[in-house]
Amino acid sequence: MSTKSSSKKATRKTKSAAVPKRAPAPKRAAVKPAAAPKRSAAKAAPKAAPAISASDFMAHAYAMEAEAAERYAEFADSMEVHNNREVAELFRKLARIEQRHADQILEQMGWKQSPVTAANVRWEGMEGPETADPTELHYLMQPYHALQIALLNEKRARDFFAHLAKATKDSGVRKGALEMQEDEAEHVRLIEEWIKRTPKPDSNWETDQDPPVLSE
Amino acid sequence: MNAPAVAAPITAQAFKSDYKPIWCPGCGDYSVLSSFTKAFAKLELRPENVAVVSGIGCSSRIPAYTNCYGFHGVHGRSLAAAAGLKLARPDLTVVVASGDGDGYSIGGNHFLHACRRNVDLTYVVMDNHVYGMTKGQPSPTTEPDWDSKLSPGGTGLRTFNPLVIALAAGANFVARAFAGDPNGTADIIAEAIRTPGFSFVEILSPCVTFRPEQREWKQLVRPAPVKSTEDAARAARRLMSDDGMNIGVLYKGDRKPYQPPIGKGKKHPSDLEAEFAL
Numbered sequence: 001m002s003t004k005s006s007s008k009k010a011t012r013k014t015k016s017a018a019v020p021k022r023a024p025a026p027k028r029a030a031v032k033p034a035a036a037p038k039r040s041a042a043k044a045a046p047k048a049a050p051a052i053s054a055s056d057f058m059a060h061a062y063a064m065e066a067e068a069a070e071r072y073a074e075f076a077d078s079m080e081v082h083n084n085r086e087v088a089e090l091f092r093k094l095a096r097i098e099q100r101h102a103d104q105i106l107e108q109m110g111w112k113q114s115p116v117t118a119a120n121v122r123w124e125g126m127e128g129p130e131t132a133d134p135t136e137l138h139y140l141m142q143p144y145h146a147l148q149i150a151l152l153n154e155k156r157a158r159d160f161f162a163h164l165a166k167a168t169k170d171s172g173v174r175k176g177a178l179e180m181q182e183d184e185a186e187h188v189r190l191i192e193e194w195i196k197r198t199p200k201p202d203s204n205w206e207t208d209q210d211p212p213v214l215s216e
Numbered sequence: 217m218n219a220p221a222v223a224a225p226i227t228a229q230a231f232k233s234d235y236k237p238i239w240c241p242g243c244g245d246y247s248v249l250s251s252f253t254k255a256f257a258k259l260e261l262r263p264e265n266v267a268v269v270s271g272i273g274c275s276s277r278i279p280a281y282t283n284c285y286g287f288h289g290v291h292g293r294s295l296a297a298a299a300g301l302k303l304a305r306p307d308l309t310v311v312v313a314s315g316d317g318d319g320y321s322i323g324g325n326h327f328l329h330a331c332r333r334n335v336d337l338t339y340v341v342m343d344n345h346v347y348g349m350t351k352g353q354p355s356p357t358t359e360p361d362w363d364s365k366l367s368p369g370g371t372g373l374r375t376f377n378p379l380v381i382a383l384a385a386g387a388n389f390v391a392r393a394f395a396g397d398p399n400g401t402a403d404i405i406a407e408a409i410r411t412p413g414f415s416f417v418e419i420l421s422p423c424v425t426f427r428p429e430q431r432e433w434k435q436l437v438r439p440a441p442v443k444s445t446e447d448a449a450r451a452a453r454r455l456m457s458d459d460g461m462n463i464g465v466l467y468k469g470d471r472k473p474y475q476p477p478i479g480k481g482k483k484h485p486s487d488l489e490a491e492f493a494l
Contacts, residue, residue: 078239078241122399126397127396127397127399134243134246136242139241
Protein backbone atom coordinates (compact mmCIF):
# COMPACT_ATOMS: atom_id res chain seq x y z
CA MET A 1 0.00 0.00 0.00
CA SER A 2 1.22 3.48 -0.55
CA THR A 3 -0.84 5.24 2.13
CA LYS A 4 1.19 7.80 3.98
CA SER A 5 3.55 9.69 1.79
CA SER A 6 7.18 9.43 2.61
CA SER A 7 7.93 11.64 5.54
CA LYS A 8 9.85 14.81 5.30
CA LYS A 9 12.57 14.98 7.85
CA ALA A 10 11.34 16.75 10.91
CA THR A 11 12.82 20.16 11.13
CA ARG A 12 12.21 20.23 14.84
CA LYS A 13 11.86 17.20 17.02
CA THR A 14 11.03 19.03 20.19
CA LYS A 15 9.17 22.18 20.94
CA SER A 16 11.10 24.79 19.14
CA ALA A 17 11.46 26.71 22.35
CA ALA A 18 13.37 23.77 23.71
CA VAL A 19 15.91 23.84 20.93
CA PRO A 20 19.13 25.41 22.15
CA LYS A 21 20.79 28.16 20.18
CA ARG A 22 23.43 25.83 18.84
CA ALA A 23 20.72 24.14 16.81
CA PRO A 24 18.46 26.97 15.80
CA ALA A 25 15.07 25.85 14.71
CA PRO A 26 13.28 27.54 11.87
CA LYS A 27 10.83 30.11 13.07
CA ARG A 28 7.19 29.27 12.93
CA ALA A 29 5.37 29.98 9.74
CA ALA A 30 2.56 31.28 11.86
CA VAL A 31 4.24 34.36 12.96
CA LYS A 32 5.73 35.51 9.73
CA PRO A 33 4.60 39.11 9.63
CA ALA A 34 1.74 39.79 7.30
CA ALA A 35 2.32 36.76 5.15
CA ALA A 36 0.10 36.33 2.13
CA PRO A 37 -3.22 34.79 3.09
CA LYS A 38 -2.95 31.01 2.98
CA ARG A 39 -6.56 30.56 2.03
CA SER A 40 -7.67 32.63 -0.88
CA ALA A 41 -10.88 34.59 -0.65
CA ALA A 42 -12.36 32.44 -3.36
CA LYS A 43 -11.48 29.29 -1.44
CA ALA A 44 -13.15 30.62 1.65
CA ALA A 45 -16.39 31.51 -0.07
CA PRO A 46 -19.41 29.75 1.36
CA LYS A 47 -20.47 26.88 -0.86
CA ALA A 48 -23.87 28.42 -1.41
CA ALA A 49 -22.47 31.87 -2.28
CA PRO A 50 -23.77 32.21 -5.85
CA ALA A 51 -27.40 31.71 -4.88
CA ILE A 52 -27.66 33.27 -1.44
CA SER A 53 -30.05 36.07 -0.56
CA ALA A 54 -29.09 39.18 1.42
CA SER A 55 -30.49 37.55 4.56
CA ASP A 56 -28.51 34.34 3.94
CA PHE A 57 -25.47 36.47 3.41
CA MET A 58 -25.87 38.12 6.80
CA ALA A 59 -26.39 34.71 8.43
CA HIS A 60 -23.15 33.51 6.89
CA ALA A 61 -21.39 36.67 8.00
CA TYR A 62 -22.66 35.99 11.50
CA ALA A 63 -21.37 32.42 11.35
CA MET A 64 -17.99 33.69 10.23
CA GLU A 65 -17.68 36.14 13.12
CA ALA A 66 -18.98 33.62 15.67
CA GLU A 67 -16.53 30.95 14.51
CA ALA A 68 -13.66 33.44 14.71
CA ALA A 69 -14.72 34.43 18.25
CA GLU A 70 -14.91 30.81 19.34
CA ARG A 71 -11.43 30.08 17.99
CA TYR A 72 -9.86 33.08 19.74
CA ALA A 73 -11.52 32.00 22.98
CA GLU A 74 -9.99 28.53 22.57
CA PHE A 75 -6.60 30.13 21.98
CA ALA A 76 -7.03 32.22 25.13
CA ASP A 77 -7.82 29.08 27.15
CA SER A 78 -4.79 27.32 25.74
CA MET A 79 -2.50 30.21 26.55
CA GLU A 80 -3.91 30.48 30.08
CA VAL A 81 -3.18 26.82 30.69
CA HIS A 82 0.39 27.41 29.57
CA ASN A 83 0.72 30.47 31.80
CA ASN A 84 1.14 32.86 28.92
CA ARG A 85 -1.25 35.33 30.51
CA GLU A 86 -0.42 38.35 28.38
CA VAL A 87 -1.23 36.56 25.12
CA ALA A 88 -4.22 34.86 26.73
CA GLU A 89 -5.62 38.27 27.59
CA LEU A 90 -5.02 39.50 24.07
CA PHE A 91 -6.80 36.51 22.51
CA ARG A 92 -9.64 36.97 25.00
CA LYS A 93 -9.94 40.57 23.84
CA LEU A 94 -9.96 39.50 20.18
CA ALA A 95 -12.67 36.93 21.00
CA ARG A 96 -14.79 39.66 22.59
CA ILE A 97 -14.32 41.91 19.56
CA GLU A 98 -15.37 39.19 17.11
CA GLN A 99 -18.34 38.25 19.28
CA ARG A 100 -19.39 41.89 19.35
CA HIS A 101 -19.32 41.94 15.55
CA ALA A 102 -21.47 38.80 15.51
CA ASP A 103 -23.92 40.36 17.97
CA GLN A 104 -24.09 43.52 15.87
CA ILE A 105 -25.25 41.44 12.91
CA LEU A 106 -28.01 39.89 15.03
CA GLU A 107 -29.08 43.35 16.15
CA GLN A 108 -28.99 44.76 12.63
CA MET A 109 -31.12 41.89 11.34
CA GLY A 110 -33.46 41.91 14.33
CA TRP A 111 -32.67 38.26 15.04
CA LYS A 112 -32.62 36.73 18.50
CA GLN A 113 -30.41 34.04 17.09
CA SER A 114 -28.97 33.42 13.68
CA PRO A 115 -30.84 31.05 11.38
CA VAL A 116 -27.44 29.52 10.56
CA THR A 117 -24.96 28.41 13.20
CA ALA A 118 -21.24 28.34 12.58
CA ALA A 119 -21.25 24.54 12.86
CA ASN A 120 -23.72 24.27 9.99
CA VAL A 121 -21.92 26.50 7.50
CA ARG A 122 -19.61 24.84 5.01
CA TRP A 123 -16.91 26.93 3.42
CA GLU A 124 -15.04 25.90 0.34
CA GLY A 125 -11.90 25.88 2.45
CA MET A 126 -11.79 24.00 5.74
CA GLU A 127 -12.94 26.92 7.87
CA GLY A 128 -14.28 30.42 7.62
CA PRO A 129 -12.04 33.18 6.25
CA GLU A 130 -11.70 34.91 9.61
CA THR A 131 -10.95 31.79 11.65
CA ALA A 132 -7.41 31.52 12.96
CA ASP A 133 -5.32 28.48 12.18
CA PRO A 134 -4.69 26.56 15.44
CA THR A 135 -1.35 25.19 14.28
CA GLU A 136 0.04 28.74 14.45
CA LEU A 137 0.24 28.80 18.24
CA HIS A 138 3.31 28.48 20.39
CA TYR A 139 3.35 28.53 24.17
CA LEU A 140 6.04 31.21 24.24
CA MET A 141 4.45 33.43 21.61
CA GLN A 142 4.16 37.12 22.34
CA PRO A 143 1.44 39.71 21.72
CA TYR A 144 3.18 40.68 18.50
CA HIS A 145 2.72 37.15 17.16
CA ALA A 146 -0.91 37.03 18.23
CA LEU A 147 -1.55 40.30 16.43
CA GLN A 148 0.10 38.96 13.28
CA ILE A 149 -2.35 36.08 13.36
CA ALA A 150 -5.24 38.51 13.83
CA LEU A 151 -3.97 40.68 10.99
CA LEU A 152 -3.86 37.73 8.63
CA ASN A 153 -7.43 36.78 9.54
CA GLU A 154 -8.74 40.33 9.05
CA LYS A 155 -7.04 40.60 5.68
CA ARG A 156 -8.50 37.29 4.62
CA ALA A 157 -11.97 38.43 5.72
CA ARG A 158 -11.58 41.73 3.83
CA ASP A 159 -10.50 39.89 0.67
CA PHE A 160 -13.33 37.41 1.07
CA PHE A 161 -15.98 40.14 1.13
CA ALA A 162 -14.30 41.94 -1.77
CA HIS A 163 -14.41 38.75 -3.79
CA LEU A 164 -18.03 38.13 -2.86
CA ALA A 165 -19.04 41.70 -3.79
CA LYS A 166 -17.55 41.16 -7.24
CA ALA A 167 -18.96 37.68 -7.73
CA THR A 168 -22.55 38.12 -6.61
CA LYS A 169 -25.41 39.10 -8.89
CA ASP A 170 -27.68 40.06 -5.98
CA SER A 171 -27.57 43.81 -5.30
CA GLY A 172 -28.49 43.32 -1.62
CA VAL A 173 -25.64 40.87 -1.13
CA ARG A 174 -23.27 43.19 -2.98
CA LYS A 175 -24.21 46.10 -0.74
CA GLY A 176 -23.76 44.01 2.39
CA ALA A 177 -20.47 42.57 1.17
CA LEU A 178 -19.08 46.01 0.37
CA GLU A 179 -20.03 47.27 3.83
CA MET A 180 -18.38 44.27 5.43
CA GLN A 181 -15.32 44.74 3.26
CA GLU A 182 -15.03 48.31 4.53
CA ASP A 183 -15.42 47.15 8.13
CA GLU A 184 -12.74 44.51 7.71
CA ALA A 185 -10.42 46.98 6.01
CA GLU A 186 -10.85 49.24 9.04
CA HIS A 187 -10.01 46.31 11.31
CA VAL A 188 -6.87 45.68 9.27
CA ARG A 189 -5.88 49.29 9.75
CA LEU A 190 -6.56 49.18 13.50
CA ILE A 191 -4.54 46.01 13.97
CA GLU A 192 -1.66 47.43 11.94
CA GLU A 193 -1.70 50.43 14.30
CA TRP A 194 -1.81 48.10 17.27
CA ILE A 195 1.19 46.19 15.92
CA LYS A 196 3.16 49.43 15.61
CA ARG A 197 2.63 50.01 19.34
CA THR A 198 3.62 46.45 20.24
CA PRO A 199 7.24 45.49 20.92
CA LYS A 200 8.81 43.15 18.40
CA PRO A 201 10.00 39.87 19.91
CA ASP A 202 13.68 39.11 20.24
CA SER A 203 15.11 36.71 17.72
CA ASN A 204 15.37 34.01 20.37
CA TRP A 205 11.82 34.32 21.62
CA GLU A 206 11.31 30.57 21.26
CA THR A 207 14.21 29.68 23.53
CA ASP A 208 13.21 28.12 26.82
CA GLN A 209 16.01 27.44 29.28
CA ASP A 210 13.78 25.04 31.16
CA PRO A 211 11.80 23.33 28.42
CA PRO A 212 8.73 21.35 29.36
CA VAL A 213 9.39 18.73 26.68
CA LEU A 214 12.73 17.13 26.05
CA SER A 215 13.20 14.02 23.96
CA GLU A 216 16.95 14.08 23.56
CA MET B 217 -52.60 22.14 33.18
CA ASN B 218 -49.17 23.24 32.11
CA ALA B 219 -47.68 21.65 29.00
CA PRO B 220 -44.95 19.14 29.81
CA ALA B 221 -41.54 20.71 29.87
CA VAL B 222 -39.56 20.07 26.71
CA ALA B 223 -35.82 19.92 27.10
CA ALA B 224 -34.13 22.71 25.16
CA PRO B 225 -31.60 21.61 22.55
CA ILE B 226 -28.11 21.48 23.95
CA THR B 227 -25.38 23.50 22.31
CA ALA B 228 -21.94 22.16 21.53
CA GLN B 229 -20.52 24.40 24.25
CA ALA B 230 -22.71 22.71 26.84
CA PHE B 231 -20.94 19.39 26.18
CA LYS B 232 -17.63 20.91 27.27
CA SER B 233 -16.53 20.55 30.88
CA ASP B 234 -14.93 23.27 32.98
CA TYR B 235 -11.52 21.66 32.62
CA LYS B 236 -9.29 23.41 30.14
CA PRO B 237 -7.31 21.09 27.87
CA ILE B 238 -3.61 20.89 28.62
CA TRP B 239 -2.53 19.83 25.15
CA CYS B 240 0.33 21.75 23.53
CA PRO B 241 -0.85 24.94 21.82
CA GLY B 242 -1.44 24.08 18.17
CA CYS B 243 -2.31 20.43 18.82
CA GLY B 244 -4.99 19.03 16.49
CA ASP B 245 -6.79 17.43 19.42
CA TYR B 246 -8.36 20.79 20.39
CA SER B 247 -10.29 20.75 17.14
CA VAL B 248 -11.24 17.10 17.58
CA LEU B 249 -12.72 17.95 20.99
CA SER B 250 -14.72 20.68 19.28
CA SER B 251 -15.87 18.16 16.65
CA PHE B 252 -17.01 15.72 19.35
CA THR B 253 -19.15 18.34 21.04
CA LYS B 254 -20.55 19.64 17.73
CA ALA B 255 -21.47 16.10 16.69
CA PHE B 256 -23.25 15.45 20.00
CA ALA B 257 -25.17 18.71 19.66
CA LYS B 258 -26.04 17.99 16.04
CA LEU B 259 -27.48 14.61 17.06
CA GLU B 260 -29.41 16.32 19.88
CA LEU B 261 -27.89 13.97 22.42
CA ARG B 262 -27.78 14.80 26.09
CA PRO B 263 -24.58 14.54 28.15
CA GLU B 264 -26.13 12.06 30.57
CA ASN B 265 -26.82 9.69 27.67
CA VAL B 266 -23.32 9.70 26.24
CA ALA B 267 -20.22 7.90 27.50
CA VAL B 268 -16.77 8.80 26.21
CA VAL B 269 -14.28 6.03 26.89
CA SER B 270 -10.53 6.27 26.32
CA GLY B 271 -7.19 4.61 26.95
CA ILE B 272 -3.91 6.42 27.51
CA GLY B 273 -2.21 9.17 25.57
CA CYS B 274 -2.75 12.81 24.64
CA SER B 275 -5.96 12.02 22.74
CA SER B 276 -7.28 9.93 25.60
CA ARG B 277 -7.64 12.99 27.79
CA ILE B 278 -10.81 13.89 25.93
CA PRO B 279 -13.36 12.36 28.37
CA ALA B 280 -12.32 14.85 31.06
CA TYR B 281 -12.97 17.75 28.74
CA THR B 282 -16.57 16.79 28.08
CA ASN B 283 -19.60 16.89 30.36
CA CYS B 284 -20.57 13.36 29.36
CA TYR B 285 -19.93 10.26 31.39
CA GLY B 286 -16.32 9.24 30.87
CA PHE B 287 -13.90 6.43 31.54
CA HIS B 288 -10.18 7.10 31.20
CA GLY B 289 -9.03 3.52 31.16
CA VAL B 290 -6.03 1.32 30.69
CA HIS B 291 -3.55 1.74 27.84
CA GLY B 292 -4.94 0.10 24.69
CA ARG B 293 -7.93 -1.40 26.46
CA SER B 294 -10.54 1.26 25.86
CA LEU B 295 -12.46 -0.84 23.33
CA ALA B 296 -12.87 -3.71 25.77
CA ALA B 297 -14.27 -1.41 28.43
CA ALA B 298 -16.48 0.36 25.91
CA ALA B 299 -17.88 -2.86 24.46
CA GLY B 300 -18.78 -4.06 27.94
CA LEU B 301 -20.45 -0.75 28.72
CA LYS B 302 -22.45 -0.72 25.49
CA LEU B 303 -23.63 -4.30 25.93
CA ALA B 304 -24.69 -3.62 29.51
CA ARG B 305 -26.27 -0.25 28.68
CA PRO B 306 -27.38 -0.34 25.04
CA ASP B 307 -29.36 2.86 25.61
CA LEU B 308 -26.14 4.88 25.90
CA THR B 309 -24.24 6.39 22.99
CA VAL B 310 -20.72 5.10 23.50
CA VAL B 311 -17.83 6.85 21.78
CA VAL B 312 -14.25 5.67 22.19
CA ALA B 313 -11.29 8.03 21.84
CA SER B 314 -7.80 6.81 21.15
CA GLY B 315 -4.51 7.60 19.45
CA ASP B 316 -2.32 5.73 17.00
CA GLY B 317 -0.09 4.31 19.74
CA ASP B 318 -2.88 3.41 22.13
CA GLY B 319 -5.19 2.11 19.40
CA TYR B 320 -2.94 0.40 16.89
CA SER B 321 -0.01 -0.83 18.96
CA ILE B 322 -0.92 -1.56 22.56
CA GLY B 323 -4.58 -1.88 21.64
CA GLY B 324 -4.06 -3.42 18.20
CA ASN B 325 -5.53 -6.77 19.12
CA HIS B 326 -8.62 -5.22 20.67
CA PHE B 327 -9.03 -3.14 17.52
CA LEU B 328 -9.14 -6.22 15.29
CA HIS B 329 -11.66 -8.05 17.40
CA ALA B 330 -13.82 -5.01 18.03
CA CYS B 331 -14.16 -4.69 14.25
CA ARG B 332 -15.05 -8.40 14.00
CA ARG B 333 -17.51 -8.28 16.88
CA ASN B 334 -19.30 -5.20 15.51
CA VAL B 335 -20.72 -3.87 18.76
CA ASP B 336 -22.57 -0.58 18.19
CA LEU B 337 -19.68 1.75 19.09
CA THR B 338 -17.94 4.69 17.47
CA TYR B 339 -14.17 4.44 17.62
CA VAL B 340 -12.31 7.71 16.97
CA VAL B 341 -8.55 7.50 16.62
CA MET B 342 -6.55 10.72 16.57
CA ASP B 343 -3.57 9.78 14.44
CA ASN B 344 -0.44 11.94 14.54
CA HIS B 345 2.05 9.22 13.59
CA VAL B 346 3.94 9.57 16.87
CA TYR B 347 3.75 8.88 20.60
CA GLY B 348 3.40 12.45 21.79
CA MET B 349 2.76 12.01 25.49
CA THR B 350 5.89 9.92 25.98
CA LYS B 351 7.95 12.41 23.98
CA GLY B 352 8.23 11.35 20.40
CA GLN B 353 8.73 7.65 19.85
CA PRO B 354 7.62 6.21 16.47
CA SER B 355 4.16 4.67 16.45
CA PRO B 356 2.69 2.04 14.09
CA THR B 357 1.69 4.74 11.61
CA THR B 358 5.05 6.54 11.64
CA GLU B 359 6.67 6.60 8.24
CA PRO B 360 9.63 4.18 7.96
CA ASP B 361 12.08 6.95 7.09
CA TRP B 362 11.14 9.38 9.88
CA ASP B 363 14.49 10.23 11.38
CA SER B 364 14.61 11.34 14.99
CA LYS B 365 16.87 11.12 18.02
CA LEU B 366 14.77 8.24 19.25
CA SER B 367 14.75 6.40 15.91
CA PRO B 368 17.96 7.32 14.09
CA GLY B 369 17.56 6.71 10.38
CA GLY B 370 13.92 5.79 10.87
CA THR B 371 12.41 2.49 11.90
CA GLY B 372 12.42 1.02 8.41
CA LEU B 373 9.11 -0.60 9.28
CA ARG B 374 6.12 -0.70 6.99
CA THR B 375 3.35 1.57 8.23
CA PHE B 376 0.18 0.11 9.65
CA ASN B 377 -2.86 0.90 7.50
CA PRO B 378 -5.67 1.08 10.03
CA LEU B 379 -8.49 1.73 7.57
CA VAL B 380 -7.72 -1.28 5.39
CA ILE B 381 -7.29 -3.43 8.47
CA ALA B 382 -10.61 -2.22 9.88
CA LEU B 383 -12.30 -3.14 6.61
CA ALA B 384 -10.67 -6.57 6.49
CA ALA B 385 -11.65 -7.21 10.10
CA GLY B 386 -15.29 -6.26 9.57
CA ALA B 387 -15.85 -2.67 10.72
CA ASN B 388 -19.22 -1.47 9.51
CA PHE B 389 -18.28 2.17 8.88
CA VAL B 390 -14.87 3.48 7.93
CA ALA B 391 -13.96 7.14 7.50
CA ARG B 392 -10.97 9.45 7.56
CA ALA B 393 -11.20 13.03 8.78
CA PHE B 394 -8.83 15.93 9.41
CA ALA B 395 -8.60 17.92 12.64
CA GLY B 396 -8.20 21.15 10.66
CA ASP B 397 -11.74 20.70 9.36
CA PRO B 398 -13.67 20.62 12.66
CA ASN B 399 -17.12 21.07 11.13
CA GLY B 400 -16.56 18.38 8.48
CA THR B 401 -15.13 16.09 11.15
CA ALA B 402 -18.20 16.71 13.34
CA ASP B 403 -20.42 15.63 10.43
CA ILE B 404 -18.41 12.44 9.99
CA ILE B 405 -18.50 11.62 13.72
CA ALA B 406 -22.26 12.24 13.75
CA GLU B 407 -22.73 9.92 10.78
CA ALA B 408 -20.53 7.31 12.45
CA ILE B 409 -22.66 7.45 15.61
CA ARG B 410 -25.87 7.20 13.58
CA THR B 411 -24.62 4.14 11.70
CA PRO B 412 -25.37 0.93 13.62
CA GLY B 413 -22.44 -1.35 14.42
CA PHE B 414 -18.76 -0.66 14.85
CA SER B 415 -17.84 2.66 13.25
CA PHE B 416 -14.23 3.59 12.84
CA VAL B 417 -13.11 7.18 12.25
CA GLU B 418 -9.45 7.96 11.83
CA ILE B 419 -8.68 11.65 12.32
CA LEU B 420 -5.41 13.08 11.08
CA SER B 421 -4.55 15.27 14.06
CA PRO B 422 -1.20 17.09 13.79
CA CYS B 423 1.34 16.92 16.61
CA VAL B 424 3.03 20.28 16.18
CA THR B 425 5.50 19.52 18.95
CA PHE B 426 7.15 16.33 17.70
CA ARG B 427 6.00 16.39 14.07
CA PRO B 428 6.01 20.11 13.17
CA GLU B 429 6.03 19.20 9.50
CA GLN B 430 2.46 17.96 9.96
CA ARG B 431 1.35 21.59 9.79
CA GLU B 432 1.50 20.97 6.06
CA TRP B 433 -1.34 18.48 6.26
CA LYS B 434 -3.79 21.30 5.80
CA GLN B 435 -2.40 21.79 2.31
CA LEU B 436 -2.36 18.07 1.55
CA VAL B 437 -5.76 16.78 2.66
CA ARG B 438 -8.63 16.78 0.19
CA PRO B 439 -12.14 15.38 0.02
CA ALA B 440 -12.11 11.79 -1.22
CA PRO B 441 -12.70 11.94 -4.99
CA VAL B 442 -15.35 9.22 -4.89
CA LYS B 443 -18.46 8.63 -2.82
CA SER B 444 -18.47 6.05 -0.05
CA THR B 445 -19.14 2.50 -1.12
CA GLU B 446 -20.94 -0.45 0.44
CA ASP B 447 -18.44 -2.79 -1.17
CA ALA B 448 -15.63 -3.48 1.31
CA ALA B 449 -13.30 -4.92 -1.34
CA ARG B 450 -13.68 -1.82 -3.50
CA ALA B 451 -13.12 0.44 -0.48
CA ALA B 452 -10.00 -1.53 0.42
CA ARG B 453 -8.61 -1.22 -3.12
CA ARG B 454 -9.16 2.54 -3.01
CA LEU B 455 -7.47 2.82 0.36
CA MET B 456 -4.51 0.70 -0.72
CA SER B 457 -3.79 3.10 -3.54
CA ASP B 458 -4.48 6.48 -1.95
CA ASP B 459 -1.85 8.61 -0.25
CA GLY B 460 -3.57 8.73 3.12
CA MET B 461 -4.88 12.25 2.59
CA ASN B 462 -8.36 11.60 1.18
CA ILE B 463 -10.96 12.53 3.76
CA GLY B 464 -14.60 11.56 4.03
CA VAL B 465 -16.73 8.48 4.61
CA LEU B 466 -15.04 5.69 2.69
CA TYR B 467 -17.15 2.65 3.51
CA LYS B 468 -20.58 2.06 4.98
CA GLY B 469 -21.84 -1.48 5.38
CA ASP B 470 -25.01 -3.05 6.71
CA ARG B 471 -23.77 -5.75 9.08
CA LYS B 472 -26.07 -6.37 11.97
CA PRO B 473 -24.51 -5.14 15.23
CA TYR B 474 -23.56 -7.72 17.81
CA GLN B 475 -26.23 -8.29 20.45
CA PRO B 476 -25.72 -10.49 23.48
CA PRO B 477 -28.14 -13.41 23.77
CA ILE B 478 -31.35 -12.01 25.25
CA GLY B 479 -32.64 -13.66 28.39
CA LYS B 480 -30.10 -16.46 28.51
CA GLY B 481 -27.66 -16.00 31.30
CA LYS B 482 -28.48 -12.32 31.66
CA LYS B 483 -28.05 -11.33 35.24
CA HIS B 484 -29.06 -8.33 37.23
CA PRO B 485 -26.16 -6.53 38.92
CA SER B 486 -27.53 -7.67 42.30
CA ASP B 487 -27.18 -11.32 41.17
CA LEU B 488 -23.54 -10.68 40.38
CA GLU B 489 -23.04 -8.94 43.73
CA ALA B 490 -24.49 -11.97 45.48
CA GLU B 491 -22.26 -14.30 43.49
CA PHE B 492 -19.11 -12.46 44.49
CA ALA B 493 -20.12 -11.74 48.10
CA LEU B 494 -17.60 -12.95 50.66
